[in-house]
């Protein structure tokens with residue numbers, strides 16, 4: 001049985017200023033940040049998000065088979081928790097190179113970090129930190145104080161990324177809520 005790692009960020013104590021330089025650096029090297037809401041709900045945008053998510057998810061330990069496109073639409077986009085304002089996308093020219101998707105969980109009292117991914121050639125440059133900074137701002141501006149993430153214990157890069165942002169181990173009650 002996999003012992004999933006559940007992490008939580010206290011948004012009220014998150015200091016944006018510590019991570020601003022990652023956003024500035026990405027922008028100055030030609031990366032543009034937008035959201036699915038700004039891009040518009042067009043079939044080509046859904047497909048590009050799917051392709052990006054699928055490629056990045058192939059590096060998640062224990063992920064198994066990814067959704068077909070139709071499954072992705074019905075199970076990840078056309079669902080109540082999908083919020084296009086919370087799906088941050090990083091673009092270089094017309095290429096989709098990174099994403100961070102956050103959903104709002106009013107019944108649970110937290111925002112949930114659904115998926116952050118950066119295409120392999122663009123990793124190691126702070127892009128995930130820039131994406132998560134924008135994701136945290138989305139959660140905060142939506143009135144949430146807690147951002148929860150859930151990881152396979154073998155996903156060292158993702159766990160380290162979240163800890164770098166200040167995520168800490170969630171208490172067992174919260175872990176049970178998302179499992």
Ligand SMILES: CC(C)(COP(=O)(O)OP(=O)(O)OC[C@H]1O[C@@H](n2cnc3c(N)ncnc32)[C@H](O)[C@@H]1OP(=O)(O)O)[C@@H](O)C(=O)NCCC(=O)NCCS
Nearest residue numbers: 059115116117118123124125126127128129157158160161
């Ligand atoms: C996890 C992932 C998003 C990180 O993206 P990235 O843009 O390369 O990460 P960054 O360059 O912003 O690094 C941020 C921090 O994460 C940690 N980190 C990133 N890659 C790491 C690795 N391979 N090993 C250990 N720590 C790593 C570091 O702490 C780093 O901060 P530092 O460089 O100041 O030490 C990327 O590896 C990825 O897309 N993986 C596949 C998809 C996935 O597993 N997503 C998470 C599941 S939701």
